[in-house]
Amino acid sequence: MRLLKQGMFLLMVTIALGSLWIFYLPTCSNPGWNPSSVLSYSWLEYTDSDDSPEKVCNCSGILQGEREALEQAKLLTITKDFTDSVHIPDEHYMNATEDCSAFKLRRKYLTSPLSQEEEDFPLAYSMVVHHKVQNFERLLRAIYTPQNIYCVHVDKNAKSSFLFAILEITTCFPNIFMVTQPVDVVYAAWPRVQADLNCMADLYNSSTKWKYFINLCGQDFPLKTNLEIVRTLRSLSGRNSINSEEMPAGLMRRVRNAHKIIDGRIQDTGKAKEPPPINIPIMFGSAYIVVSRGFIRSVMEDSRVLALMEWGKDTYSPDEFLWATIERMIGVPGSRRNHRKYDMSDLNAIARLVKWQGLEGSQDSLDSAYPECHGSHVREVCIYGAGDLKWMLKQHHLFANKFDIDTDPIAVYCLEKYLRKRALSELQ
Structure with missing residues (x-):
């Protein structure tokens, strides 16, 4: 029935738009496709005719x-x-995605790369979310292109209506998938890192040979177009962009004491931890990163990184030191030397x-x-x-x-x- 509805919808659109419709179909089967051959992209622009309440x-x-x-x-x-x-309730998306073709057309998703430059530079996204389907869908629409690949992690504690809505949305796109191993995310505890790690592993093992990895949460939104993001990342020439600075003295307790999840919250046990298994200081940074494929390979395979991650599982807010510290390890692709001259604040990083x-x-x-x-x-x-x-x-x-x-x-x-x-x- 769903396929029949899709077929009928496409027929109606073809009649309405005439021969122009053929230019708007996905063009992965046409390697010589040139966006300049498209007669008009004006239908993809968001206008007042979309009838959004915000149009006033x-x-x-x-x-x-x-x-x-x-x-x-x-x-x-x-x-x-x-x-x-x-406000749009979660249940709306379950109904709206019964016909994926209609959903993508109505929401004006890009179904073809807008340039050869973007097609040749695919990106990988991890999206860790737990509520507000509307936030997620509008973020997804803003960053979606068919050459990129997206892993979505939904907190195992999320409402069923949220989970099912996200599932329905992701099944409409061949390059978006749900993480294979979801976890119960606890704010400021290791499971928040594990959620990204599980998406990293799935993305790294995928067939798409993406160039850079970016992790997002449901309340992020881009400030640049995909082409602008691609050009910025190209200019990095394989380097990463990670907030990495000296750990403030007032936050050292986070990594010096062991912590434990009790009743769904991270708590300080008061017990001192062993020193970290690395020869550089623990750095301070952000949970959100822009890193090369090689950096992700080190996260998956480098014995030093694996040892650091094992040591950090009982720290407080490990996502605010882990990536910042790995970024200063010699030999990690795209990393920087462990010298204060290479410190980078969140305002200087691009993530x-x-x-x-x-x-x-x-x-x-x-x-x-x-x-x-x-x-x-x-x-x-x-x-x-x-x-x-x-x-x-x-x-x-x-x-x-x-x-x-x-x-x-x-x-x-x-x-x-x-x-x-x-x-x-x-x-x-």
């Missing part, structure tokens, strides 16, 4: 920082009728743009690292608002964290419109 906003004005446009956006985000109209509440301040403040958050805060991290977009798009980072459609859907809406228009303009 002036995204052009928001991206330019116009006060009136930002005030209107702020008012809408606190209006119940508007926020209710934007993720995050606003920490303690580092925000006015534009004239000499003590602030970035302007004040225009959204809200959760665990001292800015949940971006529409007013943050103008500043964000000037940064060099590939992705930003955190976004939440329940908090400010307009920030996501304007950003995704901007990125799609930019991606299509790159074809000119």
